[in-house]
Amino acid sequence: MSASDPRGPSIQGAAETHQNNNNRSPRERIDSPNVSHGNTEACREEDDDGEDQPCQACGVFPARFQCSACQSVRYCSQECQASDWKIHYRECAEIVAALKEEQGESRPDRNSTTRSSGGNAAGDNVDSGREGTDVEQGGRVQSSPHPNVSGDGTRTNDPLGDEAENVRATANRPRRRPQEPQRRPRLTPEQRAAYEEAERIADMKFYMLQIYKIIKPVVMCICLSILWVKISMAGSDYRPTQSSYTVYRETATSTASQNFLGSLANAGIIIGQIVIVTIIIVVLFKRGHIKVLIGFFMVVVAMLLGFMGYILVLNLIQVLRIPLDYLTMSFALWNFSVAGLVSVFWKGPMWLQQVYLTFMSSLMAFSLTGLAEWTTWMLLALLVVWDLIAVLCPFGPLKILVESSRNQNQEVPALLYTVNAVWFMASPPNSMMEREANKARENTESEELTSDSVQTSGDNFNGGHSRATGRDGGASISSSRNSGLDASFGVTGGMSRNSSTMALVPNTNPDGTEDRDNIELRERVRTGGSRTNTRSDVDNHGGGARRTVSTRQAGRDEHGLDQRTEDDRHHDDDDDDDDDGGGLKLGLGDFVFYSVLIARAAMFDWVTTICCTVAVLTGMNATIFLLAISQKALPALPISICFGMLFYFATRFALVPFLAVLGPNQVFI
Amino acid sequence: MAKPIEKMSADEILTVSKKLFYSGFCLLPMLWVYNFVYIWPVRNRGDLHPHVRHYLLMSAILATVLFVVFSVWFGVFVNQRLSWGPVGDRLTVVLVKGV
Numbered sequence: 001m002s003a004s005d006p007r008g009p010s011i012q013g014a015a016e017t018h019q020n021n022n023n024r025s026p027r028e029r030i031d032s033p034n035v036s037h038g039n040t041e042a043c044r045e046e047d048d049d050g051e052d053q054p055c056q057a058c059g060v061f062p063a064r065f066q067c068s069a070c071q072s073v074r075y076c077s078q079e080c081q082a083s084d085w086k087i088h089y090r091e092c093a094e095i096v097a098a099l100k101e102e103q104g105e106s107r108p109d110r111n112s113t114t115r116s117s118g119g120n121a122a123g124d125n126v127d128s129g130r131e132g133t134d135v136e137q138g139g140r141v142q143s144s145p146h147p148n149v150s151g152d153g154t155r156t157n158d159p160l161g162d163e164a165e166n167v168r169a170t171a172n173r174p175r176r177r178p179q180e181p182q183r184r185p186r187l188t189p190e191q192r193a194a195y196e197e198a199e200r201i202a203d204m205k206f207y208m209l210q211i212y213k214i215i216k217p218v219v220m221c222i223c224l225s226i227l228w229v230k231i232s233m234a235g236s237d238y239r240p241t242q243s244s245y246t247v248y249r250e251t252a253t254s255t256a257s258q259n260f261l262g263s264l265a266n267a268g269i270i271i272g273q274i275v276i277v278t279i280i281i282v283v284l285f286k287r288g289h290i291k292v293l294i295g296f297f298m299v300v301v302a303m304l305l306g307f308m309g310y311i312l313v314l315n316l317i318q319v320l321r322i323p324l325d326y327l328t329m330s331f332a333l334w335n336f337s338v339a340g341l342v343s344v345f346w347k348g349p350m351w352l353q354q355v356y357l358t359f360m361s362s363l364m365a366f367s368l369t370g371l372a373e374w375t376t377w378m379l380l381a382l383l384v385v386w387d388l389i390a391v392l393c394p395f396g397p398l399k400i401l402v403e404s405s406r407n408q409n410q411e412v413p414a415l416l417y418t419v420n421a422v423w424f425m426a427s428p429p430n431s432m433m434e435r436e437a438n439k440a441r442e443n444t445e446s447e448e449l450t451s452d453s454v455q456t457s458g459d460n461f462n463g464g465h466s467r468a469t470g471r472d473g474g475a476s477i478s479s480s481r482n483s484g485l486d487a488s489f490g491v492t493g494g495m496s497r498n499s500s501t502m503a504l505v506p507n508t509n510p511d512g513t514e515d516r517d518n519i520e521l522r523e524r525v526r527t528g529g530s531r532t533n534t535r536s537d538v539d540n541h542g543g544g545a546r547r548t549v550s551t552r553q554a555g556r557d558e559h560g561l562d563q564r565t566e567d568d569r570h571h572d573d574d575d576d577d578d579d580d581g582g583g584l585k586l587g588l589g590d591f592v593f594y595s596v597l598i599a600r601a602a603m604f605d606w607v608t609t610i611c612c613t614v615a616v617l618t619g620m621n622a623t624i625f626l627l628a629i630s631q632k633a634l635p636a637l638p639i640s641i642c643f644g645m646l647f648y649f650a651t652r653f654a655l656v657p658f659l660a661v662l663g664p665n666q667v668f669i
Numbered sequence: 670m671a672k673p674i675e676k677m678s679a680d681e682i683l684t685v686s687k688k689l690f691y692s693g694f695c696l697l698p699m700l701w702v703y704n705f706v707y708i709w710p711v712r713n714r715g716d717l718h719p720h721v722r723h724y725l726l727m728s729a730i731l732a733t734v735l736f737v738v739f740s741v742w743f744g745v746f747v748n749q750r751l752s753w754g755p756v757g758d759r760l761t762v763v764l765v766k767g768v
Contacts, residue, residue: 325743
């Protein structure tokens, strides 16, 4: 990457600050004089504590992990923490709030150099005496067995390696947390700018990958909807009809103003239902009545799959002239619906769930094609407004929904299409706690890892590292890797009438996720010297940062660091697999209304259909791009729907007549 | 969201497989297929309960049997419905036009 060179100074600076972090491991403390000893003591202390306090969830000794946010409870494993989290999160939040307040008083200067990124590692060691709030990256980076400490000659490269990790740690974390206090003692403004730049590039790459992941199901859903519409328009008697609760029916003779007012009333009624149901859902969710919600959604999904499936089958068999008997049809529908319910609400292969969610959305969109034309457009326009309000307003219901989903570590059932298995575990309610959770785990790990690295020479540190990872895997690392998502950015959504929740949501990651990120980070950077140009560069979000880093890492090869063990390779591949899940979540509501728009366009002409599809997908990309910039929940509908509507009317009133003239005159032939 | 099957413990897999297998008897051969597809990736896991393989096998067999039965029925229906007269018409969901 060409940008890497000008970034030289920043990297140095980072390395420098990073070095401080490494001081936690006793060995390195010897090397660098400017060290504070507090952190090492802190983690020892924690480790000792593990002996006398049982696991909060199962009561087993030794409880080696503690809730690092509040540091008041201990667990024997992440599973236990996850299971206990639903009980613990309230008190945890309180304790943390109290803790934070306390620290805010004692260290007012800390906020002075706040930076908006995850790369807080650099400054944390300054406050190393404090256990609770600092360091996520720092702790993590420090915990990795350090290759470069072994020989004097390598020492010069050391900062680069560390810096690499640090940059990647920074870049790898897509969410920025402005609230987190951090200090970078020796960073000049240029260095800081370069840092942020690298971070932003990494974010962008991540989101680009996310776009590819999410675009496939959206396109599938759109195509299915087009297919249903086209089939049903080919002479079916069973097309979905306008719902009975609409007050106005368009007729061929009604004027534009009549149509406008009437459709406004219709769309208003539908939007009103959407708003009410959304609020009810949010309230239920917030109060914790998850079972009620799940029951409700199960009924809705069953109705959708069963009834709309039935309507669709009627259309299909009539247009395609399939003789079908009631026996076979009811049998098939019954099986189809139940399998859908099981996969959406219980357990099942991820891909099957995704297929069902996509299919459900297309069914829902198909059912909405029954609305009259004016009503459809009016509805979409109002939805854009509602979406903006619900997601962006301070008390917007969807915003609240997303936040409480995060806080309660509870997923909104059946409303989200997840790109990959998200499996929320032990997700702390806010970023600070997340960081601390990571830190605590790192602290416990770091002891072992450090001892490991002491034994292994710089040359085979790769093996040592993966061994360490493997061993810890059961407890912290691999379990966190399971969580699959690097960063779940979601577009939350609801199912059209029933619950329309539409938002792009950057989910707070399960803390494990972040852990994983950083493990991956370690691996990549470690092996970076040997495979600077391998696919992992491209493969991974954060590739940008990585590349800037790996060019600088080339020097490390000389010291034998390129000897990747087979073990490590395997581990790395593992990581890649896990990586495959991007974190984007797209609400079904967005699926549905994209498809509704395009289905409506498909009822007019193929030209409008294609134009609208392109416009909607472009709008979606733009939304995800904005998501990358703004780093918070965004409504997914507005841009797409506006583009779609613009293109629909432009195509319908300009392009199609134009083509209609061109065709007979054979201008292009 | 449920965790992926690869991460489940052997006991969990057994429970899932068992539930899916028995609920398949409510005229739900799809759940047998589901069971088969779901558990298939971990079929060779070392710590897998021996009953799981049994459930998988039975699921596959029963699903195939039911599939064959319904295919046969559908074939018979398509070919014979005209000769059944009113009964055939009443069984048909949508009367095919022009045939």
